[in-house]
Amino acid sequence: MKLREKYFRWVGIPVFALFLTLVIKRGEDAPLWERFLTATLITGFFWNGAFMIFIYFRKKFPFIRQTPRRILITIVALSIFLIVGDTAICLILGKKTLAQLSDPAVFFKYTDINFLASFFIGSIYENVYFFEQWKNTIRLNEALKNQQIRTQFEVLQNQMSPHFLFNSLNTLTTLIAEDQEIASEFTQKLSEVYRYILANKEKELVQLKDELEFAQAYVYLLRMRYPENLTASFSVDEQYQRKHIAPLTIQMLVENAIKHNVISKAYPLHIEVYVENGRSIVVKNNLQSKKVIEKSTKTGLANIKKRYEYFGKKNIDIITTANNYLVAVPLISLVNEQDQPLVAEL
Structure with missing residues (x-):
């Protein structure tokens, strides 16, 4: 901005002087070049x-x-400068004598021109300055708003690991009581799964391919607890696997299905994961709700909704029918890994 102003000023001075020379003569008979130089x-x-x-x-x-006060004081200071400066220049250039300047008509001869010129130039400066201040204020407000959203998002991210660990430890506690050998195998698989969480919990997005592999590993752990009563199918075409999703989204939805539904030989639970219309990843389960819901940290579905609000999308579709429960989460498309997230339009 300073560089642009400097060029504007030093180019504007001769241009404006030329305008004054050609338009405002006021009876002066000096050559054109002399009047232009002056x-x-x-x-x-x-x-x-x-x-x-x-x-x-x-x-x-x-x-x-402070704009009104600044403008008022600037006008007063500028007026004094113009009157005193005009007098000084006239004396230095020999255009007037002190005796002539004692005549008000001579003293204020060019005052109107000086004020009009100063008003014109001053208006440009003030408008540009006000516009820059306004842009800076908007930029600052946006920065603060983005920082606030970022802070909220990080809080949501930090909920994920404790949430997953809490529920996994509950499962492990149950397995230890039922079968220590399976509990040992569960612990080993759990360590592998948890490595994924540690590697991705700070990320805003992960590739759907990686999230699906993690979700399948998580389902494997669940099947240790429900070997005959839980089935899951993952049907996602390879063309969609390079799209992105918030980490642990599918795992949380699978976990939600386990938590809220009866799982038994009489009522086996089946979970399906598939892409709908190339735009959403759907997690579907047959509906057989528990009468009493097990203790929950209540961070699963709410966490997913809030994280997607961060990306500017709130359309996490939840559909309940007589026989099924579905949650559809938008897939996110990136041009490359360094780009900002762009949620696919529905």
């Missing part, structure tokens, strides 16, 4: 002086709420 010197003096006044009072009153 106009350039006077314009340069007043423009640079006015510029220093503007900059001084901008630093003195930098905030937008």
Whole structure:
């Protein structure tokens, strides 16, 4: 901005001086080049002086709420500068004598021109400055807003690992009581699964391919507890596996199905994971709700909704029918791994 202003000022001075020379003559018979040179010197003096006044009072009153006071004081200071400066220039250039300047008609001969020129140039400076301040205010507000959203998102991310561990330890406690050998195998698989969480919990997005592999490993752990009563199918075409999803989304939805539904020989639970219309990943289970829901940290589905609000999308579709429960989560498309997330339009 400073560089642009410098060029604007030093190009504007001769251009404006030329305008004054050609348009405003007021009976002067001096050659054109002499009048242009004089106009350039006077314009340069007043423009640079006015510029220093503007900059001084901008630093003195930098905030937008101080704009009326800054403008008022600037006008007073500029008026004094124009009157005193015009008198000084006239004496230095020999255009007038002290005796002539004692006549008000002579003293104020060019005051109207000086004020009009200063008003025109000053309006440009003030409008540009106000616009820059306004842009900076919006930029700051957006930065603060984004930081607030980022902080909220990080809180949601930090919920995931304790949430997963809490529920896994509950499962492990049950297995230890039922079969210590399976519990030992579960512990080994759990360590492998948890490595995925540690590697991805700080990420906003992961590839659907990686999330599916993790979800399948998680289902494997669940099947240790429900070997005959739980089945799961993953049907996702390879063309969609490079799309992205918030980490642990599928795992949380699978966990939600386990938590809220009866699983027994009489009522086996089947979970399906598939892509709908190329835009959403769907987790579907047959509906056989428990009368009494097991103790929950209540961070699963709510966490997913809030994380997707961070990406500007709230359309996490939840559909309940007489026989099934479905949750559809938008897939996110990235041009490359460094790009910002763009949620696929539904």
